[in-house]
Structures are given as C-alpha cells and as structure tokens.
Amino acid sequence: MxxxxxxxxxxxxxxxxxxxxxxxxxxxxxxxxxxxxxxxxxxxxxxxxxxxxxxxxxxxxxxxxxxxxxxxxxxxxxxxxxxxxxxxxxxxxxxxxxxxxxxxxxxxxxxxxWQLPQPWLGQPLSGGYPQQMSISAGKRHPIRAPKPRGEVYRRFDVRLGAWVSLRTVEIGVDLARFNRWQNSTRVASFWQESGSLEQHREYLEKLDADPHALTLIGCFDDEPFAYFEAYWAREDRIAPFYDAGDYDRGIHMLVGEEHHRGPHKVASWLPALVHYLFLDDPRTQRVVAEPRADNAKMISYMQSQGFYCEKEFDFPHKRAALMVLGRERFFDRCGLV
Incomplete structure (x- = not known):
C-alpha cells in the first residue's frame, strides 16, 4: 500500500x-x-x-x-x-x-x-429506537432495539491498506472457528472458555438469545480474525462496579488468528469496534472493558487507543481492570483514516 x-x-x-x-x-x-x-x-x-x-x-x-x-x-x-x-x-x-x-x-x-454514521454502518442505528425503561434481573434499563443481523460496519483502513469490517456471528458458519480459537492455549489462558463444539454452540446460542449482548466477527479483507462481544453495561455484571449509563456499551475481545496479532492490527480493529458502537447509538457516552488486571499487553494496547484505567476491582472469577473510553475523548482524538 x-x-x-x-x-x-x-x-x-x-x-x-x-x-x-x-x-x-x-x-x-x-x-x-x-x-x-x-x-x-x-x-x-x-x-x-x-x-x-x-x-x-x-x-x-x-x-x-x-x-x-x-x-x-x-x-x-x-x-x-x-x-x-x-x-x-x-x-x-x-x-x-x-x-x-x-x-x-x-x-x-x-x-x-467521524460521528456521521454513513457510509460506515451496514444496518439502521439502534439510536433510532425510542426509550422505554424496564427491569430485568433486578436491573432497571432501557428496552433494547432488536439486534442486527449481517454486516454492521465496514471501512477501508488507509494505513493498513485493508478493509476492516464487523458482522454478526452466524453460529452455523462460525462455530468451528470459534471453537478452535477458544481452545488455543493463548486464548484459553485469558478467556477460560475452552470446550467442545456443543459447549460452544450452547455458549453462542445463549448470547444470541440475550437482548443485552451482541456477538460479532471481526474481518480484515473479509477474512475472519477475531470474535467480539458487545454488551449494554447497564444490565451486565459490570454495572455494580461503576456508575453505568443507560447506553454505555462494554466489549470483550478475542483475536483468534495469529497472523492478525500485533499493535498495528490492534490500532485498526479496536478503533473500528469502538467507532461502530458510538455510531450505533448517539446516546452511548462510554465504552468500557474489564480485561484481567494482569493482562498488561491488552491494557497497554487499549491505553494506546485512548482508554484509561479507572480502577481495578474483583469479579468472582478474576481481578479486573476497568478500562473506559468516553465519546468526547474518542472523537476529539479521532485518528481514523
């Protein structure tokens, strides 16, 4: 390029x-x-x-x-x-x-x-969905728009010379790939979700039925390389640990293909993922993540893209770092090309 x-x-x-x-x-x-x-x-x-x-x-x-x-x-x-x-x-x-x-x-x-949604979004905005509050599992939150299907985001990354895109998970298409990624030693050490095809089918089906979670496949030039989970923080397990806004989004991230690892690739896909979430609903003011506190490499990558560590806290299964990126900070420092 x-x-x-x-x-x-x-x-x-x-x-x-x-x-x-x-x-x-x-x-x-x-x-x-x-x-x-x-x-x-x-x-x-x-x-x-x-x-x-x-x-x-x-x-x-x-x-x-x-x-x-x-x-x-x-x-x-x-x-x-x-x-x-x-x-x-x-x-x-x-x-x-x-x-x-x-x-x-x-x-x-x-x-x-960069806050203008077109032509990057492949689906209508969730932000067009009217607000009505509901309570589920003891948590008060807005009723969420129906989840999109198919490609939701696409942009040509000039620096990388490649398309970066996001599409929703198709279990029948992506199950074997997801299973392979989760059973790699590197991924399993942080995600702790290794298992059989059937276990992973159940895992993905549960998330597919959950209105607060959206499962995504990241692609470079249409080659799948990563799995992401985007969730509404207000009704997630993270909500008790910080003052979650009604439209805050959270992310879990997994790069499965070894040849798509490295800081230059993170500098492409992580801003694209965050960009999609901020475009999807203009009411979203923060994107948060909770990597393991000892995952120094991922925390460093996130900091290089504008996230800051608000604090460390204890989930039942891990010591986590609360990583936060505000809407204003993301777009004021926007380096998208």
Missing part, C-alpha cells in the same frame, strides 16, 4: 472508489468516472478549501467526499475551513459543515465528521 502522501484511490464501502488528481494547491475528485468536485487548496496551520466553480452549490456527497479525502490524507488535521458562496442546508443540518461568524466561511470538524 502506498504512503498517505502517495494516495490516489480511496475505496468506499458501497463499492466504488474515490479517485483523486491532487497537487499542493489543487484537488479534483471523481467517482465512477464522474467528476465530483474541483477545489483550490491553501495549506497552512488551517487548510483553506475553495470551490473552483465559486458560484455553484456543491452536492452534499461531493463535500463529504472531499472532507473524507483530506482527513484521510492528514490524520492529524482537526478541521477544514471551507469558503463557499452557498452551503447546502443538508450539510449544515447534519453537522458536516458548521457556520462561522465570517460570511461565506464554514468549518468541517474531524470530531463531527
């Missing part, structure tokens, strides 16, 4: 790819052979973006594509300053652009851009 400076093609989840003709001061984007937008750029501490056709009202998809391209090329760039005679109302209503006190000047903020 070429370096970010050499990037000329950027694949999109829906299939087509953005193609760019770019110089220090010019950017032209095409999609499926169709001219999308032509820009003049003035680089500096603030990147100033001007339309070549100054009097036109650009399509929202063209504005979005240009913002995506420029943020992907410069992962540390926090905002873009757009100069437009007319800004589309949809761009302002969605948060893609924000008006400034200067007439004709608008900003695109990285922290807002």
């Amino acid at each position: 070429p370096s970010l400076n050499e990037l000329s093609v950027l694949p999109l989840p829906a299939g087509p790819a953005l193609n760019a003709d770019e110089s220090e001061s010019r950017l032209s984007l095409t999609l499926e052979g169709e001219a999308l937008i032509r820009l003049r750029l003035a680089r500096g501490d603030a990147l100033q973006v001007y339309l070549q056709e100054t009097s036109t009202v650009p399509a929202v998809r063209a504005l979005w594509a240009a913002c995506y391209w420029l943020f992907a090329k410069e992962p540390t760039r926090q905002h873009l300053t757009w100069h437009l005679e007319h800004a589309p109302d949809d761009a302002l209503r969605s948060g893609l652009l924000v008006a400034t006190p200067t007439p004709g000047q608008f900003r695109c903020e990285r922290s807002l851009f």
Whole structure:
C-alpha cells in the first residue's frame, strides 16, 4: 500500500472508489468516472478549501467526499475551513459543515465528521429506537432495539491498506472457528472458555438469545480474525462496579488468528469496534472493558487507543481492570483514516 502522501484511490464501502488528481494547491475528485468536485487548496496551520466553480452549490456527497479525502490524507488535521458562496442546508443540518461568524466561511470538524454514521454502518442505528425503561434481573434499563443481523460496519483502513469490517456471528458458519480459537492455549489462558463444539454452540446460542449482548466477527479483507462481544453495561455484571449509563456499551475481545496479532492490527480493529458502537447509538457516552488486571499487553494496547484505567476491582472469577473510553475523548482524538 502506498504512503498517505502517495494516495490516489480511496475505496468506499458501497463499492466504488474515490479517485483523486491532487497537487499542493489543487484537488479534483471523481467517482465512477464522474467528476465530483474541483477545489483550490491553501495549506497552512488551517487548510483553506475553495470551490473552483465559486458560484455553484456543491452536492452534499461531493463535500463529504472531499472532507473524507483530506482527513484521510492528514490524520492529524482537526478541521477544514471551507469558503463557499452557498452551503447546502443538508450539510449544515447534519453537522458536516458548521457556520462561522465570517460570511461565506464554514468549518468541517474531524470530531463531527467521524460521528456521521454513513457510509460506515451496514444496518439502521439502534439510536433510532425510542426509550422505554424496564427491569430485568433486578436491573432497571432501557428496552433494547432488536439486534442486527449481517454486516454492521465496514471501512477501508488507509494505513493498513485493508478493509476492516464487523458482522454478526452466524453460529452455523462460525462455530468451528470459534471453537478452535477458544481452545488455543493463548486464548484459553485469558478467556477460560475452552470446550467442545456443543459447549460452544450452547455458549453462542445463549448470547444470541440475550437482548443485552451482541456477538460479532471481526474481518480484515473479509477474512475472519477475531470474535467480539458487545454488551449494554447497564444490565451486565459490570454495572455494580461503576456508575453505568443507560447506553454505555462494554466489549470483550478475542483475536483468534495469529497472523492478525500485533499493535498495528490492534490500532485498526479496536478503533473500528469502538467507532461502530458510538455510531450505533448517539446516546452511548462510554465504552468500557474489564480485561484481567494482569493482562498488561491488552491494557497497554487499549491505553494506546485512548482508554484509561479507572480502577481495578474483583469479579468472582478474576481481578479486573476497568478500562473506559468516553465519546468526547474518542472523537476529539479521532485518528481514523
């Protein structure tokens, strides 16, 4: 994969790819052979973006594509300053652009851009589900939306040069793989869930029937490499150990394929997993995890991606570290490309 400076093609989840003709001061984007937008750029501490056709009202998809391209090329760039005679109302209503006190000047903020759910989500948002409180197992919590099926998230990781995606577990398809992963010595030492195919079928079926848990398979270029459990913290066993919000999500993580281990892979899949959970419901303010307190490697990986250790505490079966990543912190420091 070429370096970010050499990037000329950027694949999109829906299939087509953005193609760019770019110089220090010019950017032209095409999609499926169709001219999308032509820009003049003035680089500096603030990147100033001007339309070549100054009097036109650009399509929202063209504005979005240009913002995506420029943020992907410069992962540390926090905002873009757009100069437009007319800004589309949809761009302002969605948060893609924000008006400034200067007439004709608008900003695109990285922290807002990555909170826009499309095109990354493959399913409708859980956040569209109305709130009604319920009590189950002595815990008061919102009734949860029906769980999605199939692919829920897809994004091309420019640094890695690969698609990172998440899909829900299909027990008939994934059981043997899950069994192999759980019976590996490395995984079993932390998960302590080694067992037979039938035991693991029961394990997955129980979670599938549980409205507070969502089981996911992580893929690189559609190759399954990891198993994740996402859960609503309010009705989980973790709830008594911290002040769980109604829409906090928790995660359990297992990388099963040895060739997909390592910090560079974690730096791709962990932000993708967290990104999905924050996009799925805008009411989610925190993502938490409770790895074993002696799992120094995983704790270090999580800290490198913005999590902090709030405390250690005792579950009946382990000493755990409460790892927390807030929504504001994730998007303010968002390094997605």
